[in-house]
Amino acid sequence: MPDYRKTFRAAAVQAEPVWNDLDGGIGKLEALAREARAGGADIVAFPEVWIPGYPWFLWLDSVAWQSQFVVPYAANSIEIGSPEWERLESIARSVGIALAFGFSERAGGSLYMGQAFIDAEGRTLGTRRKLKPTHVERTQFGDGDGSDVVVIDTPVGRVGSLNCWEHLQPLTKYAMFSQDEQLHVGAWPSFSIFPGVVNALGPEVNIGASRQYAVEGQTFVLAPCAVVGQAAHDLFADTELKKQFLALGGGYARIFGPDGSSLAEPLAPTEEGILYADIDFAAILAAKNAADPVGHYSRPDVFTLHHRDTGRLPKVSASGRDIPPAATAEVDDLVGAE
Template sequence: MTDYTKTFRAAAVQAEPVWNNLRGGIDKTIALATEAAKNGAEIIAFPETWIPGYPWFLWLDSVAWQSQFVVPYAQNSLEVGSAEFTRLEDAARSLGIAIALGYSERDHGSLYMGQAHIDKDGTTRITRRKLKPTHVERAHFGEGDGSDVVVVDSELGRVGSLCCWEHIQPLTKYAMFSQDEQLHVAAWPSFSIFEGAVHALGPEVNTAAAQQYAVEGQVFVLSPCGIIGEAAQALFANSEQKRQFLSLGGGHARIYGPDGRSLATPLAQTEEGILYADIDYGAILAAKNAADPVGHYSRPDVFTLQFERARNHKVSPRPAVTAPSLLPDAALAEEAAASSDVELL
């Protein structure tokens, strides 16, 4: 049964990652989580691919030029269940704060845009992958599947996460809303690339997408965001043109309530820090009284969504071939009934 009486303090990060440095990224994650816990937060949310940083090289030059970054990036990506991942679980437990993390996941040599929710007791409730990497990201990252569109129970209620432009996918959003989500993490890399150019990657679109998610789903949205600093430019921008494309700043972290209101004062675009807001799930009920698109404001007689939630297994073992049974027919029937989930009447 969903609890709408819970109140707590939440935090969203706006900071520059420790680029291509797995250990350094985990150290900075724990340092920020420590700061948030001292300030009373019970959850802290981090940007998209916070560890080891968003691969901005994908946007800046040819595939041949990008190749110099591929191996270091993969080497510093995070494996779920590894010793490094366990450090984060231990930190959440010792600090008493939930960690909503964005990271590049390495699995059997392939990379995925991952997110995890680690509860205050150190238990990992969600590990998911971005369902469809955006634009040039598809040259670097694999895809998720239906099992990655998930909302789960946690110590802080019903929580879910999506990355970046998953927030402009109407069907993905509706599938999330249908799972009684209360707290949502909308993770972003930064909004500085190609600043001033005619494109759809700027802060106006992306902050609006996070705000609209809060309104459409009647949920609280933590919207952490990375920034571009001098370290990023030194690593990725080896020309003046690249430095203009990948400009300093781009931080637009936000926290929104279920009525779309901004609950925290934004930081300057170039400023590292943490946004805080007090969460009261009672506000969700007030918002849903006006419009609940998966409840009283829906029209299932007109529109329905087909949602395949199963995980896609790349290798499936063939069923074992057993020898014909020599049991009599009555014994076979009893054996079948005992192994079946269907009650025989």
């Protein structure tokens, strides 16, 4: 049951990742976590695939050219439960702050666009995978599944996470809202690719998506966002055309309240730093009094959403027959107006 009396300080990071460097990425995460804790934050949120950075090479050239990055990227992705993962848990515990961060998850030989929540005691309370990677991301990453559309109980409230254009998926959003989400981590890479050419990838549309999520779901939204700096250009942009395709900057971190209000002064798009906001969940009750699309503002007699929260890939028995996942039933309590 959600507690609407909770108050705390939250932080959202706007910074450049340490590209294709697992240890470097964890080190920069720790430095920013310590800075956020010194600023009074109880939770700090990091951008999409913060470790080891967003694979911008996927957007810039041919598959043959991209191949030089594939192995280093996979090698610097992280396995859940590995020594590097335990280091992240130790950082949360020693700093005394909850970590919500994006990462490239390596599971066997496959990669997934992961998000995690580690609480201030160093406990991994939840991990998820992006349900459907966007456009060329599908050449690098596998899909998540129904179990990745989830809101979890944490010491700072009921927290959910989505990546990037998952915020443009109406059914995914509704499933999240239906789980009494109070704090949402909406992680983004940077709004740098094809500037002025593809408006849908730019800041105006995607900042709007974060704000709309907040006001539509009556939830607080932390929207951390990465920055493309000179290090990214040095690694990915070997021609002037690629430098034009992948602009410097692109940092547009934001924090929104459940009425859509902006709660933190934005940084310049090229600037690294941390945004802070004081969170009071009582504001959710005020917002829902006007419009609660999964409550009194719904029409379940007209629209119903069925969420099949199936788990990970099925295992194979010794006889070779598939063992079906444990959770295969449709969840019928997620109902209301789309």
